[in-house]
Amino acid sequence: MKKKTRAAATSTAKLRKTTPAGRKVAPRGPRAAVTAAPATSHDAKLVIRRLKTQLARTLARIEELEASADTDFLLDIPNRRGFERELNRAIAYIKRYRTSGALIVLDVDRLKPINDAFGHAAGDQVLKAIVATLLAQVRSSDVIGRLGGDEFALLLWNLSETDAKAKAADVKIVHKCTAVRHALSAERKGVDAVSIDGFECAGHPGEDDIPGLILIPAAARVLKIPMVASGGFADGRGMAAALVLGAEGVNMGTRFCLTQEAPIHENIKNALVKGSERDTQLIFRKLRNTARIFSNEIAREVATIEDRAEGYEYEDIRQLVAGTRGRHALESGEIDWSHRPWGCFHWTQVAWDRS
Numbered sequence: 001m002k003k004k005t006r007a008a009a010t011s012t013a014k015l016r017k018t019t020p021a022g023r024k025v026a027p028r029g030p031r032a033a034v035t036a037a038p039a040t041s042h043d044a045k046l047v048i049r050r051l052k053t054q055l056a057r058t059l060a061r062i063e064e065l066e067a068s069a070d071t072d073f074l075l076d077i078p079n080r081r082g083f084e085r086e087l088n089r090a091i092a093y094i095k096r097y098r099t100s101g102a103l104i105v106l107d108v109d110r111l112k113p114i115n116d117a118f119g120h121a122a123g124d125q126v127l128k129a130i131v132a133t134l135l136a137q138v139r140s141s142d143v144i145g146r147l148g149g150d151e152f153a154l155l156l157w158n159l160s161e162t163d164a165k166a167k168a169a170d171v172k173i174v175h176k177c178t179a180v181r182h183a184l185s186a187e188r189k190g191v192d193a194v195s196i197d198g199f200e201c202a203g204h205p206g207e208d209d210i211p212g213l214i215l216i217p218a219a220a221r222v223l224k225i226p227m228v229a230s231g232g233f234a235d236g237r238g239m240a241a242a243l244v245l246g247a248e249g250v251n252m253g254t255r256f257c258l259t260q261e262a263p264i265h266e267n268i269k270n271a272l273v274k275g276s277e278r279d280t281q282l283i284f285r286k287l288r289n290t291a292r293i294f295s296n297e298i299a300r301e302v303a304t305i306e307d308r309a310e311g312y313e314y315e316d317i318r319q320l321v322a323g324t325r326g327r328h329a330l331e332s333g334e335i336d337w338s339h340r341p342w343g344c345f346h347w348t349q350v351a352w353d354r355s
């Protein structure tokens with residue numbers, strides 16, 4: 001204990017500043033109060049208590065600011081307050097110029113079970129995906145707002161009541177499934193179509209390991225709603241095969257990452273297209289959240305941790321698989337900087353100049 005006290009006192013001394021004349025002066029002002037190390041454990045407790053009070057005050061202030069702001073912080077769209085302001089402005093304009101507009105209110109069902117089962121971070125991802133889908137369906141002049149937890153509103157300009165009804169009915173839900181039983185369950189719950197993903201697919205192929213050649217006809221036999229086949233499709237031959245197996249179409253993920261239009265650094269595209277059908281690997285298997293990714297240095301590092309005899313937790317690999325790393329890799333072209341969801345396919349499926 002004594003030793004610790006002496007070390008703390010020494011570091012406090014080191015913090016003192018030196019004037020140009022070489023004279024030592026004690027640090028001053030609020031910065032000094034933050035950086036100076038406590039001399040005793042009693043001091044340390046006081047500092048911790050003070051920091052906790054400051055933190056609580058800051059959090060309360062953030063809450064206050066969020067409530068008074070017009071934007072939903074998570075989704076970056078107008079919140080109830082912002083939306084109501086837009087709506088009032090629109091109503092005034094519509095009355096004055098005798099034009100038209102439509103208001104659609106959307107209530108997202110079954111969000112709570114997602115939050116309960118997978119945590120709020122997963123629920124937040126679902127909300128973000130919903131907003132992305134809605135934004136893709138409206139014009140840039142239209143407004144989408146979040147009225148509350150799972151309640152959204154759309155303000156659509158120059159739309160008749162009939163068109164608004166058609167628009168509201170136009171939102172289609174396609175659910176990704178990796179097992180026939182999941183597809184049937186989604187069908188019962190009212191989705192419009194399913195994407196049935198074989199074991200070859202990028203991202204999460206599920207835990208049953210059924211390749212598309214088996215899964216697609218098995219699903220086609222029992223499903224009544226349309227089904228697109230996913231996993232390993234990259235050209236017309238694959239699509240023809242999927243149609244023969246009973247799918248209504250195909251979904252291509254990995255292949256589209258290699259198009260000229262994909263906003264991904266050329267280095268990544270080149271490195272990936274030079275890979276073969278043996279260059280993907282599975283991670284998160286023991287967490288029962290398996291993901292198929294491109295086999296690079298990061299992927300191998302994750303695999304080494306996952307293979308440890310003493311076991312591992314998600315925390316041990318969290319830094320390696322962080323989304324921010326992925327974004328950096330896509331922009332900078334550093335192929336080994338992040339893990340990359342990648343489907344199992346062969347370069348011969350890509351019309352690509354490899355010379």
Ligand SMILES: Cc1cc2nc3c(=O)[nH]c(=O)nc-3n(C[C@H](O)[C@H](O)[C@H](O)COP(=O)(O)O)c2cc1C
Binds near residue numbers: 201
């Ligand atoms: C870059 C990329 C990211 C993906 N992210 C996810 C994901 O987060 N969750 C998921 O279930 N599937 C994800 N997928 C899989 C796709 O949803 C799709 O099912 C799959 O890509 C189809 O197989 P294919 O890549 O062999 O064409 C991702 C695919 C790619 C290429």
